Amino acid sequence: MAPPTHARTGGGDLAIEVTDLVKTYPAARKKPPVRALDGLTFDVPAGVVLGLLGPNGAGKSTAVKILTTLSRADSGTARVAGLDVVKDQQAVRLAIGYVPQQSSSDPMATGTENLVLSGRIYGLSRSDSVRRAAELLERFGLAEAADRQVRTYSGGMQRKLDVALGLVHRPRVLFLDEPTTGLDPEARADLWTEVERLSAAEGLTVLLTTHYLEEADRLAAQLAIVDHGKVVASGSPEELKAELHGDSVQVELADAASTTRVHSLISGLRGIGEVVVDGNVVRARVDHGATAVPAVLGVLEEQEIPVAAVTVARPTLDDVYLRYTGRTFRAAEQASDAEKERAA
Numbered sequence: 001m002a003p004p005t006h007a008r009t010g011g012g013d014l015a016i017e018v019t020d021l022v023k024t025y026p027a028a029r030k031k032p033p034v035r036a037l038d039g040l041t042f043d044v045p046a047g048v049v050l051g052l053l054g055p056n057g058a059g060k061s062t063a064v065k066i067l068t069t070l071s072r073a074d075s076g077t078a079r080v081a082g083l084d085v086v087k088d089q090q091a092v093r094l095a096i097g098y099v100p101q102q103s104s105s106d107p108m109a110t111g112t113e114n115l116v117l118s119g120r121i122y123g124l125s126r127s128d129s130v131r132r133a134a135e136l137l138e139r140f141g142l143a144e145a146a147d148r149q150v151r152t153y154s155g156g157m158q159r160k161l162d163v164a165l166g167l168v169h170r171p172r173v174l175f176l177d178e179p180t181t182g183l184d185p186e187a188r189a190d191l192w193t194e195v196e197r198l199s200a201a202e203g204l205t206v207l208l209t210t211h212y213l214e215e216a217d218r219l220a221a222q223l224a225i226v227d228h229g230k231v232v233a234s235g236s237p238e239e240l241k242a243e244l245h246g247d248s249v250q251v252e253l254a255d256a257a258s259t260t261r262v263h264s265l266i267s268g269l270r271g272i273g274e275v276v277v278d279g280n281v282v283r284a285r286v287d288h289g290a291t292a293v294p295a296v297l298g299v300l301e302e303q304e305i306p307v308a309a310v311t312v313a314r315p316t317l318d319d320v321y322l323r324y325t326g327r328t329f330r331a332a333e334q335a336s337d338a339e340k341e342r343a344a
């Protein structure tokens, strides 16, 4: 497998530069230490939305905590808005906005009160804070709810307020940690539109972490795919998918018990690349979808294996992830969840 060649974009005005970050959490309760970052390297050109995509436990939040000065790496360097996150900690804090996974708003205060307080904390005068609060509430479609307590907001409204809170002091770089986790599809799409608008209209650099492939595909102009604390591939979603030639054939089986047999039958056909099993679905990378499907269906019919559905698709980010890590995104998430349960 060829190593990723474009983890660095090189040249231009870089808003974030991350070089070889390593972070190990110490051993706890007879558990071994956890190497959360293992030489993480990537950069983000100014004005770009970069998605740090990886399954749970890949190290995304740890990276964001280091870049937002909330945690320190064991080694490696990171610069944000041209400033070193260790040596220029205070200046970094003023140059960035950070929207953590957990909401930081006060549920008993109104939207306006939350924003005004945040403005005051950042050193804005009272009148500037009030003006900025009104401007942000308007921009995020929250003006009508401005004087309501935040606890009465829907999940989507609360998340928009969280993003607004991160923007009060007009940062140059905005960090969004898993911004749409827990939101329904409509609220998620709504927030995507807001983030797109922000980056387009204001030239804001946005680093967002996500474990939603669809979110990464839709929102990020550049992606860094993270696995076990390292960037395994990077580029625009289109570039990453275009690197995979051919198509992806998915065979959904009526009976999950036959997946192993189907895996070996399909693997034996000509023109077939990697074959993986994902639940009752067997997925294969093929040179040509149009010629592979009749061959796949032929061999399954011959063996009298019932098929629920067959689909042919252009490569997805899941295929990209599979190519660089050897497992599907869903399998990686399940493994990470199982690991967490064991550790608990």
Ligand SMILES: Nc1ncnc2c1ncn2[C@@H]1O[C@H](COP(=O)(O)OP(=O)(O)OP(=O)(O)O)[C@@H](O)[C@H]1O
Residues within 6 Å of the ligand: 025, 026, 034, 035, 036, 054, 055, 056, 057, 058, 059, 060, 061, 062, 063, 178, 211
């Ligand atoms: N404070 C901590 N102490 C010990 N281990 C930690 C700590 N924080 C994170 N980890 C471990 O470090 C690894 C990376 O975690 P991190 O939260 O950075 O991943 P992530 O990609 O953001 O995933 P998630 O979306 O689940 O937060 C995981 O194995 C996690 O269990």
